[in-house]
Amino acid sequence: MxxxxxxxxxxxxxxxxxxxxxxxxxxxxxxxxxxxxxxxxxxxxxxxxxxxxxxxxxxxxxxxxxxxxxxxxxxxxxxxxxxxxxxxxxxxxxxxxxxxxxxxxxxxxxxxxxxxxxxxxxxxxxxxxxxxxxxxxxxKNKPTTLSFDNVVFASDFTEKSVTPYLNATKLFKTLGSKLHLLYVNTPGDNFNSSQEIEQTVADFLTKADGDLSQLDNVKYVADYTVEKGVLNFANVSGADAIAIATHGRTGFTHFLSGSISEDIANHSSLPVITFKIK
CATH class of the missing domain: 3.40.50.620 (HUPs)
Structure with missing residues (x-):
């Protein structure tokens, strides 16, 4: 940097x-x-x-x-x-x-x-x-300290998130960060079985990295909304920052449904780092 x-x-x-x-x-x-x-x-x-x-x-x-x-x-x-x-x-x-x-x-x-x-x-x-x-x-707050030792990268692990993921991986490697990949499963139309989620993530990592070496770094949580899942996981895991993908044409991407990324950026007390979907 x-x-x-x-x-x-x-x-x-x-x-x-x-x-x-x-x-x-x-x-x-x-x-x-x-x-x-x-x-x-x-x-x-x-x-x-x-x-x-x-x-x-x-x-x-x-x-x-x-x-x-x-x-x-x-x-x-x-x-x-x-x-x-x-x-x-x-x-x-x-x-x-x-x-x-x-x-x-x-x-x-x-x-x-x-x-x-x-x-x-x-x-x-x-x-x-x-x-x-x-x-x-x-x-959003006065930074008494600023650390990126532990960063949560929230994603739906679909193809459009490959570029933001690769850019985040590159940046946080430079910063010496531990990157926690997070999938939030929610009830309703967006619900997926464990088998479906694992297959989606495996396909994603194979396409992005060419292997499954990061599979152990993927965390799966269930919550009522993606926003709550991300913020709760960031809190309990002691994260220093949250990383999310954004869409250039419409602002923050709705990576599952609704204004998820906007909500995370609005309500997170942690620093939020955005990566553009191209």
């Missing part, structure tokens, strides 16, 4: 993301690219060329000043931090910066859920996740 992008809007949660990135940067000697999206309003865009240039320069200079203040934090000491200001209007373009910079990961802060209101879905974080080709680490 050499480069980590942190989209910054100078909020408390982007500060959490920056601190999380600093922990990773120190551990893996990586560079942090602090990215501020200068969202220019339609009012400014409709002005004359000279006025547009003058006002754009003003806002860029203001953002650069905020960067200097925002990046004066003790946890960034000794880390190579590069501030980047882009006058983009949409967060999907974070992926363009990731490609330009050959970044390895995006770290973003998110409010998650508050009571019955789901804030994560439809937020800027979700927009970045939807378009990002590289893994996105979602942080």
């Amino acid at each position: 050499k480069k980590i992008i942190v989209p910054v809007d100078f909020s408390e949660h982007s500060n959490y993301a920056l601190e999380a990135a600093s922990i990773l940067a120190k551990k893996y000697n990586a560079e942090i690219l602090a990215l501020h999206m200068l969202e220019i309003s339609e009012t400014i865009l409709t002005k004359g060329e000279t006025a547009l240039q003058d006002e754009t320069v003003f806002f860029i200079k203001l953002a650069e000043k905020k960067f200097n203040e925002f990046l004066e934090q003790d946890f960034l000491e000794g880390i190579n931090v590069t501030p980047i200001v882009k006058h983009f209007k949409v967060f999907s373009e974070v992926n363009d910066v990731a490609k330009e910079q050959n970044a390895d990961m995006i770290v973003m802060g998110s409010h998650g859920s508050s009571g019955l209101k789901e804030i994560f879905v439809g937020s800027n974080t979700e927009k970045v996740v939807r378009h990002a080709d590289i893994p996105v680490l979602v942080i």
